[in-house]
Amino acid sequence: MNSNTYSTVGSFGKKRISESTIHRLSRYYRTLSVLEKEGLQTVSSKDLAKREKLTPAQVRKDLSFFGSFGTRGLGYPVTELKHQMASILGIDRLxxxxxxxxxxxxxxxxxxxxxxxxxxxxxxxxxxxxxxxxxxxxxxxxxxxxxxxxxxxxxxxxxxxxxxxxxxxxxxxxxxxxxxxxxxxxxxxxxxxxxxxxxxxxxxxxxxxxxxxxxxxxxxxxxx
Amino acid sequence: MNSNTYSTVGSFGKKRISESTIHRLSRYYRTLSVLEKEGLQTVSSKDLAKREKLTPAQVRKDLSFFGSFGTRGLGYPVTELKHQMASILGIDRLxxxxxxxxxxxxxxxxxxxxxxxxxxxxxxxxxxxxxxxxxxxxxxxxxxxxxxxxxxxxxxxxxxxxxxxxxxxxxxxxxxxxxxxxxxxxxxxxxxxxxxxxxxxxxxxxxxxxxxxxxxxxxxxxxx
DNA sequence: TTAACTATGTGAAAAGGTTCACAAAAGTAT
DNA sequence: ATACTTTTGTGAACCTTTTCACATAGTTAA
CATH class of the missing domain: 3.40.50.720 (NAD(P)-binding Rossmann-like Domain)
Known part of the structure; x- marks a missing residue:
């Protein structure tokens, strides 16, 4: 599955996204901003999980509700994932x-x-x-x-x-x-x-x- | 089971109390303070649930982790339950x-x-x-x-x-x-x-x- | 190019939390 | 007193969320 499967950002099919997932997206967004400032290009679910005190599986599962943003063997592109989080949360606007x-x-x-x-x-x-x-x-x-x-x-x-x-x-x-x-x-x-x-x-x-x-x-x- | 079963407030056996339960106790405490000011003597799990937008079963289950504070057919004594909540939360002190x-x-x-x-x-x-x-x-x-x-x-x-x-x-x-x-x-x-x-x-x-x-x-x- | 390694994405299993449903116990009315 | 009503307290069922585990797909190094 690639991210185009979810062409209509904002609908996310019939899946109900839990409150906890949304709150974690907020946290990912904030941490990704920090990682971006630190100059990191990519981040793995393991790294992100460590920063947030979560399991890597939790991070991957959360993201998987909205699309497929990573590259196997490498991880997630920091800046792009940050933008994706912003877009999902609706904070890519005023x-x-x-x-x-x-x-x-x-x-x-x-x-x-x-x-x-x-x-x-x-x-x-x-x-x-x-x-x-x-x-x-x-x-x-x-x-x-x-x-x-x-x-x-x-x-x-x-x-x-x-x-x-x-x-x-x-x-x-x-x-x-x-x-x-x-x-x-x-x-x-x-x-x-x-x-x-x-x-x-x-x-x-x-x-x-x-x-x-x-x-x-x-x-x-x-x-x- | 009556409330004396839990004579040592603070231990609550081996049961792990969930974060959500504790947060709801905070809300009960606040609502009980309001009910007390309104002059109510007793409150049922149904009433309390309605105010908190929860199910009565949820209210009863939350309370049951800590003891048995109600009277069947009548409900819970407002002031006493408020004090119990305060004691459990540790806010009956400075x-x-x-x-x-x-x-x-x-x-x-x-x-x-x-x-x-x-x-x-x-x-x-x-x-x-x-x-x-x-x-x-x-x-x-x-x-x-x-x-x-x-x-x-x-x-x-x-x-x-x-x-x-x-x-x-x-x-x-x-x-x-x-x-x-x-x-x-x-x-x-x-x-x-x-x-x-x-x-x-x-x-x-x-x-x-x-x-x-x-x-x-x-x-x-x-x-x- | 191939082998070894790394890390994602995701069904399935496990854990955790909520609701159901009902026996038990008390109140209320006659 | 007795019947009826109300409401608690709680196992069991149900539902949701998290974690596991692994196939898949990409990277890295020689």
């Missing part, structure tokens, strides 16, 4: 992103270089605080959240990051959905409801600390 | 946490209320920037990262959060390990190495945006 809630977490996210590096361009900021509205934050004027629906449409926003207090998150999200946004990343610690055709992902930064806490208290077996 | 790298992300984390609410007390800050060292950030004086090992020991730090640039993260982590720290939460986009007895978790905030990007581009089937 995304028009808005951020709602320019508080503690929100303002940090505006300056987060990794977002920009991967094509996520935060081009609109919203807040409900009169003191912030109209002011400039890292080159972007903060808009009034009261005009959220209208402004999201007007700016042709494709993704929204929510960093407001949990108490108001559902109201905000309802407006975001009304504006026709289909992809939302939520940092508020709340269980939010969206229609079935909207992708909602939650980022819970306490979760990993809690995992560490559990691991320490239970002296949980280290993986691998 | 953790002495240090944060290294008081930059964009780092300073946001210092003020992140959820950490404090769950017992994670950030009591030491470190940076390598002479302009920051000695200054006060939200009531904590920023220390020189050059004395990291000594200061971590002195302050009896138990967990470390790393929010430094990827290029220096490994050097920092080596010092953290030298100081005897066994739990590290890393925000730097890098694959870091630690000895086998150190718990390292990575927080990659781009990952979920990339998942959304993938979902949009591939019109990936929405889950359930």
């Amino acid at each position: 995304w028009r992103v808005a951020l709602i809630g320019v508080g503690n977490i929100g303002s940090a996210l505006v300056g987060y270089k990794e977002f920009a590096r991967q094509g996520f361009n935060i081009i609109k900021l919203f807040d409900n605080d009169q003191r912030k509205i109209g002011s400039n934050h890292k080159g972007i004027t903060i808009s009034d959240v009261r005009n959220l629906e209208r402004d999201l449409k007007e700016a042709r926003i494709e993704m929204v990051i929510i960093a407001v207090p949990a108490t108001v998150a559902q109201y905000i999200i309802d407006d975001v959905v009304k504006a026709g946004i289909k992809a939302i990343l939520n940092f508020a610690p709340a269980n939010l409801k969206v229609p079935n055709d909207v992708f909602l992902r939650n980022e819970n930064m306490s979760m990993e600390l809690e995992y560490l806490s559990f691991a320490l208290v239970n002296n949980h077996a280290q993986k691998k | 953790w002495r946490v240090a944060l290294i790298g008081v930059g964009n992300i780092g300073s946001a984390l210092v003020g992140y209320k959820e950490f404090a609410r769950q017992g994670f007390n950030i009591i030491k800050l470190f940076d390598n920037d002479q302009r920051k060292i000695g200054s006060n950030h939200k009531g904590i004086t920023i220390s020189d990262v050059r004395n990291l090992e000594r200061d971590l020991k002195e302050a009896r730090i138990e967990m470390v959060i790393i929010a430094v640039p990827a290029t220096v993260a490994q050097y920092i982590i080596d010092d953290v390990v030298k100081a005897g720290i066994k739990a590290i939460l890393n925000f730097a986009p890098a694959n870091l190495k630690v000895p086998n007895d150190v718990f390292l978790r990575n927080e990659n905030m781009s990952m979920e945006l990339e998942y959304l990007s993938f979902a949009l581009v591939n019109n990936h089937a929405q889950k359930k």
Whole structure:
């Protein structure tokens, strides 16, 4: 099977690709960027697996869902595989992103270089605080959240990051959905409801600390 | 089987508890806190599952790894179950946490209320920037990262959060390990190495945006 | 050119995680 | 009291994900 078998990038047949696979593709992409900077031409599934603390079979299987990118006896071409990962993840383009809630977490996210590096361009900021509205934050004027629906449409926003207090998150999200946004990343610690055709992902930064806490208290077996 | 069967909280026999289960316990804990505020006395696995978008069986199975907390015909006592979750996760106590790298992300984390609410007390800050060292950030004086090992020991730090640039993260982590720290939460986009007895978790905030990007581009089937 | 080596791609097996289905135990109503 | 309802706790079945193992195809060296 060669990569042309999957001529329509984006459909991937009827196969359901698991969340873990997608997350690992993100990691491969990042590591491939590093390898590229280190000047490597090719990388084997064994090398890549070692960097990611995975098995070589896992790496090959993940990639095999999307095509056949390697050369037997040699490995994978670093730069090309990086581009392939970007294309599969949809980060070989710019995304028009808005951020709602320019508080503690929100303002940090505006300056987060990794977002920009991967094509996520935060081009609109919203807040409900009169003191912030109209002011400039890292080159972007903060808009009034009261005009959220209208402004999201007007700016042709494709993704929204929510960093407001949990108490108001559902109201905000309802407006975001009304504006026709289909992809939302939520940092508020709340269980939010969206229609079935909207992708909602939650980022819970306490979760990993809690995992560490559990691991320490239970002296949980280290993986691998 | 009643909850006394597990008198030694923390051992849980030889059963290996999966990462997903632990993460769901975090979510249960948060939701139980909300339910408690709403004044609910009891909650059934069905109710809890609905809030978390899980199956009731999943909720019951997760809890059953740790004991038997419910009453048949009635459900689970909200407040008690919340305390049980806290105890299992090890967040029914205070953790002495240090944060290294008081930059964009780092300073946001210092003020992140959820950490404090769950017992994670950030009591030491470190940076390598002479302009920051000695200054006060939200009531904590920023220390020189050059004395990291000594200061971590002195302050009896138990967990470390790393929010430094990827290029220096490994050097920092080596010092953290030298100081005897066994739990590290890393925000730097890098694959870091630690000895086998150190718990390292990575927080990659781009990952979920990339998942959304993938979902949009591939019109990936929405889950359930 | 040939032999030895390396590394992919992938069915099949194994491991791991989730859901089913039901007995058991408690609550509720009459 | 008794019948009926609710809901837990849990083996077993099912489904998903990971790992194994090997045929295949390319590289490398002499």
